[in-house]
Amino acid sequence: KNEVEQSPQNLTAQEGEFITINCSYSVGISALHWLQQHPGGGIVSLFMLSSGKKKHGRLIATINIQEKHSSLHITASHPRDSAVYICAVPMNYGGSQGNLIFGKGTKLSVKP
Amino acid sequence: DAGITQSPRHKVTETGTPVTLRCHQTENHRYMYWYRQDPGHGLRLIHYSYGVKDTDKGEVSDGYSVSRSKTEDFLLTLESATSSQTSVYFCATREQGLPQHFGDGTRLSIL
Numbered sequence: 001k002n003e004v005e006q007s008p009q010n011l012t013a014q015e016g017e018f019i020t021i022n023c024s025y026s027v028g029i030s031a032l033h034w035l036q037q038h039p040g041g042g043i044v045s046l047f048m049l050s051s052g053k054k055k056h057g058r059l060i061a062t063i064n065i066q067e068k069h070s071s072l073h074i075t076a077s078h079p080r081d082s083a084v085y086i087c088a089v090p091m092n093y094g095g096s097q098g099n100l101i102f103g104k105g106t107k108l109s110v111k112p
Numbered sequence: 113d114a115g116i117t118q119s120p121r122h123k124v125t126e127t128g129t130p131v132t133l134r135c136h137q138t139e140n141h142r143y144m145y146w147y148r149q150d151p152g153h154g155l156r157l158i159h160y161s162y163g164v165k166d167t168d169k170g171e172v173s174d175g176y177s178v179s180r181s182k183t184e185d186f187l188l189t190l191e192s193a194t195s196s197q198t199s200v201y202f203c204a205t206r207e208q209g210l211p212q213h214f215g216d217g218t219r220l221s222i223l
Contacts, residue, residue: 004154033211043202045211086154091171098143098206099170102154 002027002089006103013110019074021106023087032070033088033100034061043086046072077110084108115139118203118215126223131190133218135203137183141213143206144186146170146178148199149217155202161186193222 003026013019023032031050037043047054047061049070054061058077063070074081087103115138125131135144143162147155147170157170159178167178175197177189190197200219204212 035214041200041217043214043217045213048211088155091157098208098212099145099157099160100155100212102156104152104154 002029002091002101004087004089004101004103006085006087006106008106009104010107011109013077013108015078015110015112017077017110019077019081019108019110021072021085021087021108023070023072023103025068025070025087025089027089027092028065028068029089031090032063034070034072035086035088035102037084037086037105039083046085074108077108079110079112082109116203116205116213116215118201118218120218121216122219124221124223125193127194128192131193131220131222133188133201133203133220135186135188135205135215137186137205139205139207139213140183141205141207142183143208144180145204145206145212146176146186146188147202147204148172148197149202150199158188158201195222198222 005024007022034046058075060073084105084107086105088100091099091101117136119134145160146158156172158176161167161180179187200217202217203215206212
């Protein structure tokens with residue numbers, strides 16, 4: 001069974017700073033997911049990636065399959081980026097039905 | 113998102129009572145999931161469905177049952193609620209090869 005570790009658990013930044021959140025997993029995967037949970041509780045999918053890098057606006061996700069590691073970067077951070085960021089991977093290698101195991105999340109607070 | 117509605121959004125009930133949470137989707141997604149979210153834990157899978165009448169257990173299924181009689185509805189039932197089942201419950205759906213979409217959550221308190 002896969003295991004997911006995220007770091008840091010909590011992160012406070014000043015507006016404009018470059019943010020990096022890390023995710024490590026233990027078993028080979030087909031794809032890794034990054035999600036965002038807003039302070040109100042809603043969860044949205046940010047990225048699903050299996051190799052290289054993806055970018056959406058100020059968000060960049062990278063993955064190193066050999067090292068079993070992914071990073072989520074936020075450039076020019078803004079208070080509206082304050083949220084919990086969650087990494088998720090398939091529960092088992094070749095995981096069935098897309099069942100995911102989730103990290104505990106990184107709580108980001110961006111101060112004006 | 114993806115037309116997912118969870119009901120109720122909030123519920124307070126007593127130990128020993130039955131509770132049913134409903135997840136309704138309008139996107140005709142094949143796969144549906146029930147998770148619980150607790151402090152100090154990531155989202156944990158309770159049960160999932162891979163089609164009408166096709167369901168299976170997740171990692172924390174004890175004390176829960178599910179049913180899916182229609183593509184659009186996935187019900188989660190606590191037959192006899194316990195205080196340890198106080199949690200926030202999320203429903204999610206997806207299609208093959210695509211990310212999951214989540215409902216807004218149901219906050220359940222069992223006193």
